[in-house]
Amino acid sequence: MCAEPTPRAELEPFLATLAARDYLSDEEIATLQAASWHFRVFPAGAEIIADHSKPHQSCLLVGGLAARGMTLRNGERQLSAVHILGDFVDLHGLLLRVMDHAVLALTPCRAAFIDHAVLREITNTHPHLGRLLFTLVAIDASIQRNWILSLGRRKAEARLAHLFCELFARLEIVGGVSGDSFAFPISQNTLADILGLSIVHTNRTIQHLRASGLLTWRSGTVTILDHEGLAELAEFDSTYLNLFREER
Amino acid sequence: MCAEPTPRAELEPFLATLAARDYLSDEEIATLQAASWHFRVFPAGAEIIADHSKPHQSCLLVGGLAARGMTLRNGERQLSAVHILGDFVDLHGLLLRVMDHAVLALTPCRAAFIDHAVLREITNTHPHLGRLLFTLVAIDASIQRNWILSLGRRKAEARLAHLFCELFARLEIVGGVSGDSFAFPISQNTLADILGLSIVHTNRTIQHLRASGLLTWRSGTVTILDHEGLAELAEFDSTYLNLFREER
DNA sequence: CGCTAGGTTGAGGTACGTCAAGCTAAGTGG
DNA sequence: CCACTTAGCTTGACGTACCTCAACCTAGCG
Numbered sequence: 001m002c003a004e005p006t007p008r009a010e011l012e013p014f015l016a017t018l019a020a021r022d023y024l025s026d027e028e029i030a031t032l033q034a035a036s037w038h039f040r041v042f043p044a045g046a047e048i049i050a051d052h053s054k055p056h057q058s059c060l061l062v063g064g065l066a067a068r069g070m071t072l073r074n075g076e077r078q079l080s081a082v083h084i085l086g087d088f089v090d091l092h093g094l095l096l097r098v099m100d101h102a103v104l105a106l107t108p109c110r111a112a113f114i115d116h117a118v119l120r121e122i123t124n125t126h127p128h129l130g131r132l133l134f135t136l137v138a139i140d141a142s143i144q145r146n147w148i149l150s151l152g153r154r155k156a157e158a159r160l161a162h163l164f165c166e167l168f169a170r171l172e173i174v175g176g177v178s179g180d181s182f183a184f185p186i187s188q189n190t191l192a193d194i195l196g197l198s199i200v201h202t203n204r205t206i207q208h209l210r211a212s213g214l215l216t217w218r219s220g221t222v223t224i225l226d227h228e229g230l231a232e233l234a235e236f237d238s239t240y241l242n243l244f245r246e247e248r
Numbered sequence: 249m250c251a252e253p254t255p256r257a258e259l260e261p262f263l264a265t266l267a268a269r270d271y272l273s274d275e276e277i278a279t280l281q282a283a284s285w286h287f288r289v290f291p292a293g294a295e296i297i298a299d300h301s302k303p304h305q306s307c308l309l310v311g312g313l314a315a316r317g318m319t320l321r322n323g324e325r326q327l328s329a330v331h332i333l334g335d336f337v338d339l340h341g342l343l344l345r346v347m348d349h350a351v352l353a354l355t356p357c358r359a360a361f362i363d364h365a366v367l368r369e370i371t372n373t374h375p376h377l378g379r380l381l382f383t384l385v386a387i388d389a390s391i392q393r394n395w396i397l398s399l400g401r402r403k404a405e406a407r408l409a410h411l412f413c414e415l416f417a418r419l420e421i422v423g424g425v426s427g428d429s430f431a432f433p434i435s436q437n438t439l440a441d442i443l444g445l446s447i448v449h450t451n452r453t454i455q456h457l458r459a460s461g462l463l464t465w466r467s468g469t470v471t472i473l474d475h476e477g478l479a480e481l482a483e484f485d486s487t488y489l490n491l492f493r494e495e496r
Numbered sequence: 497c498g499c500t501a502g503g504t505t506g507a508g509g510t511a512c513g514t515c516a517a518g519c520t521a522a523g524t525g526g
Numbered sequence: 527c528c529a530c531t532t533a534g535c536t537t538g539a540c541g542t543a544c545c546t547c548a549a550c551c552t553a554g555c556g
Contacts, residue, residue: 070394073483077401080393081393096383098490100390100487127375134382137382137385137386138344145316145318145328147396151444153320153324153325156543196396198545207504235321242345244345248343446512447534448514451537
């Protein structure tokens with residue numbers, strides 16, 4: 001591969017997500033960078049955090065795609081969130097203590113772990129930074145609310161369109177897009193578990209989206225050909241992503 | 249009606265939700281009770297907080313049922329959360345600043361408002377209490393994840409069963425159940441918007457649940473006849489509600 | 497060359513939606 | 527006390543979005 005990046009560089013996408021929502025002081029940035037991060041890699045399909053476990057660390061994704069997943073007894077799986085680099089995947093583990101879902105690596109992933117004790121100390125000594133971290137939890141919840149709307153009321157095609165609109169917007173913040181394209185190297189099987197659809201119907205929905213000329217998806221790369229048309233189809237309104245800098 | 253309850257008494261359900269998850273010091277309780285709460289009532293159907301508004305207060309529900317709702321252009325509505333007394337309905341508004349959904353009174357509601365400035369000050373001066381408040385936001389997110397599983401993978405009947413299991417468990421904490429019954433005075437139309445189903449199918453699903461002897465729902469009251477059977481049908485696992493006292 | 501994981505296609509089934517009508521109970525005005 | 531209205535519940539008939547099963551196709555890989 002390439003030379004081992006410095007921890008400092010690996011935190012950049014995370015700092016970018018924060019900086020997209022509020023103003024970070026140099027001292028706050030330094031605090032985050034000075035913290036003790038432990039890096040680990042996971043192959044595609046690996047379980048990063050097990051369901052019902054009681055983690056003592058939280059996990060920041062610095063590379064790859066991950067997801068939160070729950071499974072019914074009959075084996076059907078539903079993914080409730082897709083995470084990209086810069087996402088503090090299980091920050092809420094600090095508050096919830098017991099996982100009610102698993103965190104899975106959808107692609108090979110690189111993650112940085114930080115002790116809950118350190119995070120708790122940050123919320124004690126840096127209240128604003130603490131609020132900023134919890135804002136990320138609230139934004140995750142916001143994304144989930146929108147996904148509830150998708151699952152409950154949007155048809156398959158609009159649902160998929162909305163997912164791609166959202167991923168593009170989120171990846172843009174952290175430098176995860178190049179031009180109109182972003183890496184999305186997952187199987188249609190996995191995508192079906194995100195969309196709450198069967199594999200077959202997922203396949204047909206993708207074909208329909210491709211045929212309408214809104215996007216392509218080849219060899220693990222999605223290219224959006226018509227941003228406006230896609231957003232129109234999805235009724236995409238980015239308010240819920242909180243892409244504005246405000247004192248929080 | 250009855251005599252005006254004291255603010256102190258009206259906060260009890262809220263303190264109970266907190267106390268179900270962590271240990272509150274007397275000083276923390278006093279801080280919450282001493283805060284300046286403004287009470288308002290809303291008729292059924294009223295908009296408690298408007299979509300896309302920028303609230304400067306957060307809203308604690310002290311009576312009635314409320315919900316978060318989003319609407320598509322074609323008029324279809326999806327409710328993403330049902331709130332009961334003691335719920336800090338839009339605590340996340342403190343962090344998100346712009347509402348990405350509306351908060352609606354499903355029944356006549358009584359709510360207590362508190363300035364964001366006060367909440368922010370609490371997170372500055374009482375870090376543990378602040379974390380506890382944000383834990384409520386994280387639990388809301390947890391509930392939403394479970395609802396994503398319901399909408400994506402559970403069939404109508406299990407979805408409805410899960411809703412009733414959850415409401416019973418949550419209402420139990422705040423003294424909102426009597427025996428096996430709780431008040432649920434909403435129309436099937438509204439219920440359909442919670443379940444992401446049509447009215448007609450919602451009606452048939454309810455009838456099927458009733459016929460299977462698991463519960464009754466008459467004149468605004470749900471009575472669960474077979475808790476175990478209902479939980480079995482719903483695959484209900486209360487882990488996600490965080491009903492355990494832990495240092496957070 | 498054969499194996500495998502993933503993508504694609506067709507045929508038929510089911511859970512759910514839509515439309516339209518009739519029912520019930522509560523409220524309103526005469 | 528009785529029309530009349532209205533909101534909500536119920537039922538039937540029919541339509542459709544999505545599911546299931548099963549086959550085949552394709553590309554990568556040892």
